[in-house]
Amino acid sequence: MQKIYDLIIVGGGPGGIASAVEASIFKMEKILMIEKGDNHSQTIRQYYKDSKRVDKDWKGQTVDMIGNVDFFDGTKESTLEYFETLLDGDGIETCFNTEVDRVNKEGEVFSVVTPQGEFLAKNVIVSIGRMGKPNKPSYKIPRTIKAVVNFNPYECRGNEKILVVGGGDSAVEYACQLTTINSVTLSYRRDSFNKINDINQEMIERYDQEERLRVRYGIDIESIENAEGRVKVNYNSGFSTIYDRVIYALGGTTPVDFLQKSNIDIDEKDRPIFDENYKTSVDGLYMAGDIIYDNGGSIAMAINHAYDALQDMRRE
Ligand SMILES: Cc1cc2nc3c(=O)[nH]c(=O)nc-3n(C[C@H](O)[C@H](O)[C@H](O)COP(=O)(O)OP(=O)(O)OC[C@H]3O[C@@H](n4cnc5c(N)ncnc54)[C@H](O)[C@@H]3O)c2cc1C
Known part of the structure; x- marks a missing residue:
């Protein structure tokens, strides 16, 4: 007979890790976390620059931790180390390098479908x-x-003329950090940054005033083209500038395909529908973390979702 887990968690980021820990504390015996990357926390590994400051109250959203998993300010490295220790919890199995295609409910049991086989x-x-x-x-x-149009800062080699595009905390942090070894311009289509937290607001003002980078507000990009291997950026002002590299920091998209294939109801804006405990239209199937937001959540919020979902599961 194939093993039936009490809980399978799809995704090994902060929401997934916190779910595993809460499940372990609630004495669920068979817990499996499936992650498509070769280790947990791929968003942190791939999109945070080394030594990046990690704010608990990201984007100025103050969050009170409600569950058994705490969270605090740190750096990329200290956060990854912290999550590593959390995964030592009793009975948590992990399965890396495995991308879940969909989740199907057959009778009372879920089948979690991956290219390597199904888990129940x-x-x-x-x-x-x-x-x-x-x-x-x-x-x-x-x-x-x-090769020179990227969505994270990892390819930057130094001594490059770089354009960062975006108006959120990630764009500001990428731009400021890259100034140490590059010449950086940050371009945002609105007239001011209104979605960033206070620390980043202060940082970008200071960097701008000290002319450590150039900030171009209220300007949009109409197209980009190849200029002998560099990037020619055509602004809507009618002017163009050539950069060695362009980095877009525009957030991410809801994985609609996954939701549809898993028969999870979505609304007219492709957002998953869930109740106050993050339970979807499919009984026993919950969501946690960024997937439930239009425009980004935070690590602390993802951790809290996990607690609410597990509390609800325990009540059912
Ligand atoms: C540049 C940047 C800076 C940020 N800085 C901060 C900060 O300072 N403080 C803060 O609180 N938040 C910050 N955030 C936001 C924070 O990273 C997210 O809110 C948080 O990671 C959400 O956790 P999650 O578990 O929902 O999703 P994620 O962290 O995105 O984790 C999802 C995981 O699921 C895996 N996965 C995806 N699809 C599948 C699949 N089909 N099968 C199996 N596995 C899959 C992915 O590989 C990934 O590991 C930042 C985000 C970015 C991009």
């Missing part, structure tokens, strides 16, 4: 975030410059 569970939490598909601009990115 009584309950499932989907915590796959939104960074699997970073948002792209509406205009075309020419194939020939794909």
Whole structure:
């Protein structure tokens, strides 16, 4: 007989890890966390710059921790280390390098479908975030410059003229951090940053005033093109500038395909429908973390969702 887990968690980011820990504390015996990357927390590993400051109250959203998993300010490295220790909890099995295609309910049991085979569970939490598909601009990115048009700062080599596009905390943090070894411009289509937290607001003002970078507000990009391997950016002002590299920090997209294939009801804006405990239209199937937001949540919020979902599962 195939093993039936009490809980399978899809996605090994903060929401998934907290779900596993809460399940372990609630004495669920068979817990499996399935992650498509080769280790947990792929969003943190791939999109946070090394030594990045990690704010608990990200984007100025103050969050009181409600469950058994705490969270606090730190750095990329201390946060990853903290999550690593959390996964030592009793009875938590992990399965890396495994991408879940969909979750089907057959009778009372869920079948979690992956290319390597199916796993069975009584309950499932989907915590796959939104960074699997970073948002792209509406205009075309020419194939020939794909290597120098990126969605995170990892390819930067130093001594480059870089354009960062976006108006959120990630864009501001990428831009400021890159100034140490590059010449950076930050371009945002609105007239001011209104979605960023106080620390980043202060930082971008200071960097701007000290002329450590250039901030271009209220300007949009109409297209980009190949300029002998560099990126020619055509602004809606009618002017163009050539950069060595462009980095888009525009957030991520809801994984609609996954939700549809898993028969999870979505609304007219493709958002998953769930109740106050993050239970979806499918009984026993919950969500946690960024996947439930239009425009980004936070680590602390993802951790709290996990607690609410597990409390509800225990009551059922
Ligand atoms: C640049 C940047 C900076 C940020 N800084 C902060 C900060 O300072 N403080 C803060 O609180 N928040 C910050 N955030 C937001 C924070 O990272 C997210 O809110 C948080 O990671 C959400 O956790 P999650 O578990 O919902 O999703 P994620 O962290 O995105 O984790 C989802 C996991 O699921 C895996 N996965 C996806 N699809 C599948 C699949 N089909 N099968 C199996 N596994 C799958 C992914 O590989 C990933 O590991 C930042 C985000 C970015 C992009």
